[in-house]
Amino acid sequence: MNNQVCLSAEIKSLDDLRYTPAGLPILQMWLSHESWQTELGERYLAKMEIQAKALGDMALNWPYRQGTMIEIIGFIAQKGVRNPRPILHIQQINEYKG
Template sequence: MDNLLTLTARIAKCGVLRYTPTGVPVLDLMLEHESMQRENNLPCTVRLEIQAKIVGKDALIWQHRENSTVRVSGFLAAKNQRYPKPILRIQNIQEYKG
C-alpha cells in the first residue's frame, strides 16, 4: 500500500531538539501550507497546518530554520498509540527556492 506525501510548506515552528535513548536526534516541526488548487474544475484556496517530525542527521541541520520554505516528502503515521491523529514523518527535506 502507498503512503507518500510531498508538500511545499513554511516551517512555522521548530521544537526543541531531543534524542532517542539510542542517541538519534529528533526534531518536531509545525508546517504551514497555502496554495491554490483545482477541485471539480474550480479554484480552491488550501490552507493547512500539519505536525511533522525529522529523525536523524537532518534534525540537526533544520533545528533553527523557522520561517524557511521547504519541500518535504515522507509518510503519514499516528503520533503514538494514544494520539491517533497523523503527523508527517519526513524522510527528505530541501530548501524550496521556487
Template sequence: MHNRLQLSATVEREADLRYTPAGIPVLEMWLRHQSRQPQAGIERDVSCEIQAVLIGDGAPRWAGKLTGQCIAVSGFIAQRSLRNPRLVLHIEHVELIKG
C-alpha cells in the first residue's frame, strides 16, 4: 500500500515551534492549494486547506520563514491522533517555489 502526497501550496499560517516531551521539534502549519484539475473530461477548479506538520530537524530550520510563501511539499497523510480522525499531512520534504 502507498501513502504519498505531493502538493504545491501557499502557507496560510504557522504555529509557534514546539517540542515533544522527547525534545523533538514540531512545526504545524496550514496550507492553501488552488489549481485546475482534469476530471471526467472537463477542467475543474480545485481549492482546499490542509493542516500539515513538519517534525524533526527541518522544523527549527523552517520555523517563522514559511507564512505567505509558495512551497512544494511531499509526505504522507495520517489522522491527527488516536482520538481525532482529522487528516494531517506529515511533511517529509519542503522546497520553496521561486516565483
C-alpha cells in the first residue's frame, strides 16, 4: 500500500514548538495549497488547507516562518487514536523556489 504525498504549499500558521509526553519535539502547522489541475480534460482550481507536523530534529531545527512557500514529502494519517481527522506527517522539506 502506498501513502506518499508530495506537496507545494504556503505555511499559513505555525504553532510554538512543544514536546510530546514521551519528550519528542513536535511542531504543528497549517499549510495552504492552490494550483491549477486538469480533471476530465478541464482546468480545475485545486485549493485546500491541511494540518501538518514535523517531529524530532526536523522540529527542533525548523528554519521556515509563516508565509514561506515550501515543498514537502510525507504521508497522511489520522491525527490521533480518537481523532480520525487527517494530518500530514512531514518527512522531507525544502523551500519552494518556483
